[in-house]
Amino acid sequence: MNNKSKLDNILVPVFSVILGLLLGALIMLVFGYNPVAGYQAMVQGAFGSSFYIGETLRQATPLIFTALGFSVAYTAGFFNIGVAGQALLGWLFSVWFALSFPEIPGIILLFISLIVGALAGALWAGIAGFLRAYFNTSEVIVTIMLNYTALYTANYLIRNVLSESSDTTARIPEGASLRWAWLSDLTSNSTLHGGIFLALIMAVVVWIFMKKTTAGFEIRAVGLNPFASKYAGMSTKRNIIISMLISGSLAGLGGAMEGMGTFQNIFVQGGIPSIGFDGIAVALLGLGNPVGILFSALLFGALKIGGNSMPLVADVPTEVVDIVIASIIFFVGANYLIRMVVDKRAKLNKGGVK
């Protein structure tokens, strides 16, 4: 990759964020809100104190996992739109395990619960991977269907198996919690939990796996050209399934972050958990690159948490934030537009356009 296309690759997300924020400002202006006050409230509400910084990092934590998960499958050429359902099952089963075996000592229980969450996500995504590999079914449609299957199944299990007709489960044992006292103390009692460190470690692990191992190379190769990699002796079927298993396990871990960290329980969901689609948005903005994902997860965490302060401080509806997020992804998706403008300008500057 030469320097120019690398620069282009950074320009697209940067321009997308700027355009998204501008569009958000425009919408605020049109409907009679003060965009400066709105964004000021947002920045204050995301970074204004150690409490808010803690909340922002906490919000970014599951997004890093779901985004990493999405990006692994995306690199292999599969659109895992089901990270939400996989995350939900990861959340459900990690909490379920922790509640079922309270006698296991804390840190071990935490460790196994996380693994159970990862496995649940992996299996759920694996279904789509298996069907894609052996029946050539669209992973997009299968994972969408599995999202809703996961939603209703999880709600049913929470009401009928994990509790007695209640909408929430009991709290997980204290020892298995990712909420470490020193982190809460450091951030004036925010809900920040140890998951953020796991997320950072996972970003490094995924980067090493994708860039430095044979298995990672095969996944990338299959994504770039399935026919050539098949010709080179790689099994496309195996790689489809492996990439979906990894993708789902990361998504499952993202869900487990909510269970073992943020909420310490699981409750009946009104819809597909937003960490799924927000994670997809993070991955698309981060261009599937672990470093890019960390930055964009931080940005989206800040937007979401900062957005909570907007109605109180600046009287701006918090939904502006979701409009901004959607517009950012619109511009990332329609990057042809940005590339065209950038190319035109570059040519004009050189005087090369005839």
Add this chain to the structure above:
Amino acid sequence: MDIINVLQLVFSSALVYSAPLILTALGGTFSERSGIVNVGLEGIMVMGAFSSVVFNLTFASQLGNWTPWVGVVVGGLIGILFSLIHAVATINLRADHIISGTVINLMAPALAVFLTRVLYDGRGQTDIISENFGKANIPLLEKIPVLGPIFFRGTSAPAFVGIAIAVLCWFVLFKTRFGLRLRAVGEHPQAADTLGINVYMTKYAGVLLSGLLGGMGGAIQAQAISLNFSASTIAGQGFIAMAAMIFGKWNPLGAMGAAIFFGFAQSLSVIGNYIPIIQDVPSVWLQVAPYLITIIVLVGVIGKSEGPAANGKTYIKSK
């Protein structure tokens, strides 16, 4: 309850829940037949639901009984406007269809709830509408002995309109020049282009039709079932409609049949408590049935379901 009453309840509530699915599934069929994957049906339904409820609340006093019907038209028009985003992104800006559809799904609830707050003093949901679809009797047909009361009394008028529209869509898609061109563009855009068909315009027609029908579907959902607008008015119906389109093998009549079947499954999870046998089945099975059935159909156990050949591929006209 006697058997006629039970059947009447089952049939009418199945139709109430199918009506939004029928129209939205038909919309999806047009879009995908033109080669544009539309996972944004859910978002389009949200905008249709939102705009119809706002219209209904504003004009109910002037239009009376006709309000919900005009509301459906308004929902359809707003659906067209909103689907333009998807059309421009996928057709002109070469965006990935799934990404663009995801944007639609992220954008619609945010925008609709934002506008709800702007219009109704910061509240995130609207009041209940006064003029809704309610239950209708189909004239003449309701007089048929035994069958009349079961199928045509106290039933959903939008569903019958939806069935009629499905037949019309089938005719348009398979018996008209426009339909042939639309299908040609979805199967092999290069060949269609060579023959002088305007590929881009045809794809626009497909996507905008999905906006029209999806918006109408959302408007029916809001004015027949939820009766107000909030973030939870549309909760997965767009995706069930997509499933119906696939189950119906991208054929309007098939999509309609699948939508009625899925509507039936949805309604059972609501009214199941009143029906013997069904009341013993955990409702979760009925809730997940449409999704699992779709996967099974895709795998090919009950006849293979395959979409148009060039579905989801961006067409770039060669110079």
